[in-house]
Amino acid sequence: MDQVRTRAARDQQRLDSGAVTSPKDLENLQREIASLARRQSDLEDVVLDVMERRESAxxxxxxxxxxxxxxxxxxxxxxxxxxxxxxxxxxxxxxxRREREAVAASVPADLLxxxxxxxxxxxxxxxxRLYQRRCEGCQLELNITELNDVRAAAPDAVVRCENCRRILVRTAESGL
Known part of the structure; x- marks a missing residue:
């Protein structure tokens, strides 16, 4: 845009100085000044648009x-x-872990x-846990034969689930 302004100012000086005497050259110079003015206006519009977009960004x-x-x-x-x-x-x-180690120390080695x-x-x-006749490991209910075997086992005997083979822990809620 600065180049357009500089050129328009230079052409306007030439026109104002009277250095151009030929009517054809004067007409061409006036057309070029008008063209430069339009170009400058277009560039200013572009600059304003860019500035607005920049502000928005x-x-x-x-x-x-x-x-x-x-x-x-x-x-x-x-x-x-x-x-x-x-x-x-x-x-x-x-x-x-500390609690487990303390309990594990009191459990027989073969059971552990x-x-x-x-x-x-x-x-x-x-x-x-054996809870209401159901093994909480496999979630299956023990049949009557298995329950009778668990009932008959000594309180300190190791009893295992016939389905999943886990050790069954008997409590008051076992349903025996």
């Missing part, structure tokens, strides 16, 4: 930057809650070995 950038900051803050809060929960879980795991073997085979569950 800057507003959008500011809005998105603000939203990004809000999302980042929410993400940081979620990460802090996750880290806090993870620390709590780690503490709980350590407590449960059987339990660990079953645990590996049964997705981490080696023993299941």
């Amino acid at each position: 800057q507003g959008r950038v500011a809005e998105l930057t603000e939203r990004l900051a809000a999302v980042q803050a929410a993400s940081d809060q979620a990460a802090a809650r996750r880290d806090e929960a993870t620390a709590g879980i780690d503490t709980e795991i350590a407590d449960v 070995k059987l339990y660990e073997k079953l645990r590996e085979q049964q997705d981490g569950v080696g023993a299941a």
Whole structure:
């Protein structure tokens, strides 16, 4: 746009100075000045349009930057809650492990070995509670013969489910 202005000013000076004497040259010079004025107007319109779009884009950038900051803050809060929960879980795991070690020390070695073997085979569950005549390991109800065998077993005998082979833990709610 500056080039158009400079050229228009130079042509206008030539026209005003009277250096051009030929009518044909004067007419051509006047046409070129008019053409340059139209070109300058068109370029100014383009510049205004670009400035408006730039202003709109800057507003959008500011809005998105603000939203990004809000999302980042929410993400940081979620990460802090996750880290806090993870620390709590780690503490709980350590407590449960200590409790398990204390109980495992009082269990006979052969029973503990059987339990660990079953645990590996049964997705981490080696023993299941017998609740209302149902094994909570496989969720199947024991038939009358199996229930009679469990009833007849000594209180300290190791009883296993016939379906899933887990060790059955008998309680008052066993339904015996």
